[in-house]
Amino acid sequence: MTQQSSGFGPDLVEVFGPSQQDGGPELIQLLTPEGERVHHPEFDRDFSAEELRGFYRDMVLTRRIDTEATALQRHGELGIWAQLLGQEAAQIGAGRALRPQDYVFPTYREHGVAWCKGVDPLRLLGLFRGVDQGGWEPDAHNFALYTIVIGAQTLHATGYAMGMQRDGVVGTGDPDRDAAVIAHFGDGASSQGDVNEAFIFAASYNAPVVFFCQNNQWAISEPIERQTRIPLYQRALGFGFPGVRVDGNDVLATYAVTQAALQRARDGQGPTFVEAYTYRMGAHTTTDDPTRYRLSDDVESWKLKDPIARLEVYLRRNGLVENDFLATIQAEADELGHTLREGCKAMPDPAPLSMFDHVYAEMTPELQAQRDGFATYLESFEGSAAGGHH
Known part of the structure; x- marks a missing residue:
């Protein structure tokens, strides 16, 4: 097997330097909001029609999980729900870049990553319904339990990654053996001490961990410009490892960048910070009212960058899908919605x-x-x- 380039060369600072700000021209992107395929010198790759259709299916079904869970909460069937609307590409791209032996440490919003790792969505609903304390077996999916304490999972991930080093499953050259860890968190969590401590340990011990930050612009009601004076991905250089910013609404670019970062970790080259630049189109949770602190114009402008719509435009434009395929996915989403509604209501009290x-x-x-x-x-x-x- 020919090993792909990690995409992180010696010219790291030049490629991902200070010009890559505010989602600007150096943002790593392979699919524009208009559905146009573009190329990047470091992270380009070919995608088969099957892969592209798979990404589309994953994002549509993940969005359906989110909308059904939100509706269930509104009907009193869930105590709360953390929405991911608009962040489907960031989660599916990262989730599909994983190998079976890779381990995920999520927050409480990684419903799409859980889907990619085979966690039954009903188990997620059980947590938010209050009848399941996290009863799925993490090692069955290599997917840790949801973490409510903001940023704590980055320390868990770093410690687990250091354990992988000692278990001899990093840098062996065996693609079926070498493993990495990915820790998911948001822009708000990046301000937590736990996250920065995780960066220090990961850098010091060259731990095989990818820090995947979904920068959705809001730490509940606190905008990103009040949290940092520089783009988040640039913080990584201060700790001694590379940071990159990817269009988090572009599932192709997110996949390519995360795949490269994970491979770098598996090869024993240490941690990487991936900032997926996206937007939380919904509320922080179902207890939140975002109209109190953000402008509707901002939401409308980000709707034009919808991750599902841009991929559908590309698929249609290039003759990669027909209406029958789209109808089939919609029918599958409807069936999933029915399963979630009925399954949630049927959950017994513990x-x-x-x-x-x-x-x-x-x-x-x-x-x-x-x-x-x-x-x-x-x-x-x-x-x-x-x-x-x-």
Whole structure:
């Protein structure tokens, strides 16, 4: 197998230097908002028709998961939901660049990455419904549990990546063995101490980790210009590893850049910071009202850069899809929506005592005492059995 260039050469600063600001002319892009295929000297690659149709399908179905979950929350079936509207390309591009042995550390919004790693969307809904404490087996998908503490997963990812080094699965030259870690976080999280500490450890130990920042312009209600004086990707150079900015609404470019960064990590060349420049077209979560702090004109301008629409234009223009294909995807999305609605409503409430079952591999005395005390409390209700419902 011929090894592809990582795309990160010695002229890194020249290629990704200070001119690459504000989504400007040096933004890494392979598909324009108008659906025109363009080329990049460092990150260009060919995509088969099957790959392109696969990206389209993934993004459409991921958006449907998001819209159905939002509707379920509005109907009182979920306590809250973190929307990803507009960020589908950033997530699908990054998710499809992974190999099976690569490990993902998400935040709470990586529904598209979870889809790519084979996590059942209903498991995601269970978290936000409050009936599942993260019960999927992470190692079954190489996808860690959702992280609510802002930025904490970057430290988890770095530690896991350092463990991979010690397990001898980095830099061996075996494509089926060498592995990398990717940590997802947002622009707001980049201001957290945990994230910067993760950068220090990853750089110091040359850890095989990709820091993937979805810069959606808003840390809840705080705009990006109040968080940083320079483009986020340039921060990486201060820690001693490369940073790049990619059009996060371009699934092709996101895939190519993430693939190169992951391969660099697998080869033992250390961490990379990928800033996916995108926009949160929806709310931060379903408890948020973005009309209170941002202009509708900004949202409308970003709608013209919609990641799904631009790929559909390209597919149609080049005769790579027909109406039958698009109709089939829409029917699949409708079926997925039905499955999510019915599956969510059918989720049973957990037995109260089950919250103690999977905290530690072995029950600690302190936890056992808490469990016993709660069991006694439950038994105090007439007709209640320990662990049952009341």
